[in-house]
Amino acid sequence: MSNLTSNPGTCTLVGAGPGDPDLLTLKAVKAIHAATVLFVDDLVNEAILTYARPEARIVHVGKRGGCKSTPQAFIEKLMITAVREGECVVRLKGGDPFIFGRGGEEVEHLREAGIECAVVNGITAGLAAMTSLGVPLTHRDHAQGVVFVTGHARTGAAAVDDPTDWRALAATAHNARLTLVIYMGVAGAGHIQSELLQGLPGDTPVAVIQHASLPQQRHIATTLACLQSGIAQAGLASPSVIVVGDVLQGLIAAGLPQMRDQFGT
Structure with a gap:
């Protein structure tokens, strides 16, 4: 002792x-x-x-x-x-x-x-993922803030069906010009997409980045309306982050056609 x-x-x-x-x-x-x-x-x-x-x-x-x-x-x-x-x-x-x-x-x-x-502290995947694409999380012309949110519901005794009010979050993101960074959301991408579409336009830019910062990193740039199909066709899986917001407009404009050809989206 x-x-x-x-x-x-x-x-x-x-x-x-x-x-x-x-x-x-x-x-x-x-x-x-x-x-x-x-x-x-x-x-x-x-x-x-x-x-x-x-x-x-x-x-x-x-x-x-x-x-x-x-x-x-x-x-x-x-x-x-x-x-x-x-x-x-x-x-x-x-x-x-x-x-x-x-x-x-x-x-x-x-x-x-x-x-x-x-x-x-360590660099969080959502920040590293966007930096790897040369895209900021905030921008004076496009996003006045950023929200980090989990797409994975808690399990066990304290579990709830859907702890995140995606519709309210989408409306807030649209009105306040926020970037959404969704962790652990690939498995529930279909549900998240349908809920976010209640408050965000279908042409809202989206990126999904798998294995951020590593040599095997892959990503797609698409729109909210094509989120689930883009993930499926590209074969992306966890660990991935989903980023939603107008900060991605430049990436979409510059590279989306090539990415669509590459991944068949």
Whole structure:
């Protein structure tokens, strides 16, 4: 017991970014290198683990939509146990821990256990995806703000049929000139499309980007009216982000014919 008191463990949630190791922050690299144990999500690029010390223990705790995942409660239990044993714990998460990374839940549970947790931000996939296309998320002529929203409903005891009022969001985006960035929305693209069309014109530009920042990145540029068919014909799947808004007008005008030819949309 005295050893735990004299050598308390630490915990840091680290955003690994969208995949490209070059997009890691210096603070993230330092935290990864200092770790004695890393709990790593599935979407983290294996190349990022080269920054860990050779003697560090790496524990893969899969968290990927549509696949078998390590229960969240079990991950939190592993983290708490490791900290109490004096480990320097890094919880390595794709993107940013506080943008659909369940980082808030983990911080809450750690605090309930008497453990304070540091957080290192990472570049979120929605931002990296648009940057890779040379398109901003905001623009004085096209978008006065941006909304990050999940297209994946919560499961379990607290689940609801559709936690997002897509029609209200579409009306707000149209009236306030907002860009919508939808994470985990590919599986429900048909429903999202039909609901957004209640408040946005069918010719609203849309882009879908898969594997943002990685060499295998693919994307389509289309319109809201063709969203679901475009995804199907291009064969896009998770992990992808869907971006809706007039900031994409230039991309549509410059490249849509070629993209339609390429993907058959």
